[in-house]
Amino acid sequence: MSQKFKLAVIQMKISESKVDSVHKAIENVAYMADKGANMVVLPEMFNCPYETYRFPAYAEAEGGDTYQRLSKIAKEKKVYLVAGSVPEVEADRIYNTTYIFGPSGDLIGKHRKMHLFEIDIVNGQYFREAETLTAGKSVTVVDTEFGKIGVAICFDVRFPELARLMAQQGAEMLIYPAAFNMTTGPAHWELLFRSRAIDQQVFTVGCAPARDYESNYISYGNSIIVNPWGEVIGRLNDEEGYLFGEIDLSEVSQIRAQLPLNQSIRDDVYELKTILKED
Numbered sequence: 001m002s003q004k005f006k007l008a009v010i011q012m013k014i015s016e017s018k019v020d021s022v023h024k025a026i027e028n029v030a031y032m033a034d035k036g037a038n039m040v041v042l043p044e045m046f047n048c049p050y051e052t053y054r055f056p057a058y059a060e061a062e063g064g065d066t067y068q069r070l071s072k073i074a075k076e077k078k079v080y081l082v083a084g085s086v087p088e089v090e091a092d093r094i095y096n097t098t099y100i101f102g103p104s105g106d107l108i109g110k111h112r113k114m115h116l117f118e119i120d121i122v123n124g125q126y127f128r129e130a131e132t133l134t135a136g137k138s139v140t141v142v143d144t145e146f147g148k149i150g151v152a153i154c155f156d157v158r159f160p161e162l163a164r165l166m167a168q169q170g171a172e173m174l175i176y177p178a179a180f181n182m183t184t185g186p187a188h189w190e191l192l193f194r195s196r197a198i199d200q201q202v203f204t205v206g207c208a209p210a211r212d213y214e215s216n217y218i219s220y221g222n223s224i225i226v227n228p229w230g231e232v233i234g235r236l237n238d239e240e241g242y243l244f245g246e247i248d249l250s251e252v253s254q255i256r257a258q259l260p261l262n263q264s265i266r267d268d269v270y271e272l273k274t275i276l277k278e279d
């Protein structure tokens with residue numbers, strides 16, 4: 001089984017119009033697939049401005065219009081699609097959800113953001129996703145022909161426990177659609193992606209919206225790919241664009257063979273386990 005593939009990370013501006021944003025995302029996926037990408041990643045909340053009060057109006061149920069279009073383009077272009085995230089409604093609850101489609105257009109996994117973003121910086125950034133969102137409860141790892149991929153969303157990257165659980169389930173790459181801001185982005189973004197990469201010895205990927213000074217929540221951008229040694233192998237700045245990564249997941253086992261952290265885990269002293277497994 002080849003563990004080599006081409007990964008495309010799309011950094012795009014999000015507009016007020018859901019139709020326009022979805023159209024743009026689909027065009028980008030098609031463009032990257034035509035350039036040879038096997039797997040394409042979109043940013044967090046790519047079909048909705050990142051503002052809590054907007055989530056209910058933009059939300060769709062699983063299988064809705066955005067979902068159908070994503071599935072169709074994955075199938076047409078025969079790519080894995082880690083479809084950013086979108087507001088998802090189920091019953092009276094709204095989730096921040098990533099759908100993951102395989103090259104046949106089938107849904108191969110779905111992650112509901114597990115840690116809801118909560119920040120209140122003195123005279124600065126404020127955001128409380130819990131105003132309108134409900135947190136997910138499941139750890140998400142999907143099987144691909146190249147290996148297992150863990151998927152989580154933005155604030156989830158701050159929690160090493162979740163990264164560990166994904167790695168324990170075999171994930172060799174952790175992909176986070178994300179949208180850091182101009183306060184925490186410069187301070188923590190790269191450090192977090194490098195930290196999760198070195199503590200689990202995996203590839204990490206952050207895919208963000210491009211920066212838009214007109215929007216109320218200004219995304220930091222800086223989409224990033226980090227290898228299992230903790231080196232940044234691709235990084236954008238603030239503008240629209242894409243990253244194209246030549247990934248070889250066998251680097252994970254090579255690094256682990258030379259620096260076998262897993263052998264030194266003291267599971268006689270501490271343990272990490274899931275308690276709830278289903279949303």
Ligand SMILES: O=C(O)CCC(=O)C(=O)O
Nearest residue numbers: 117154155179180181184
């Ligand atoms: O953790 C942060 O600093 C930013 C998180 C965030 O923007 C999000 O979860 O959407």
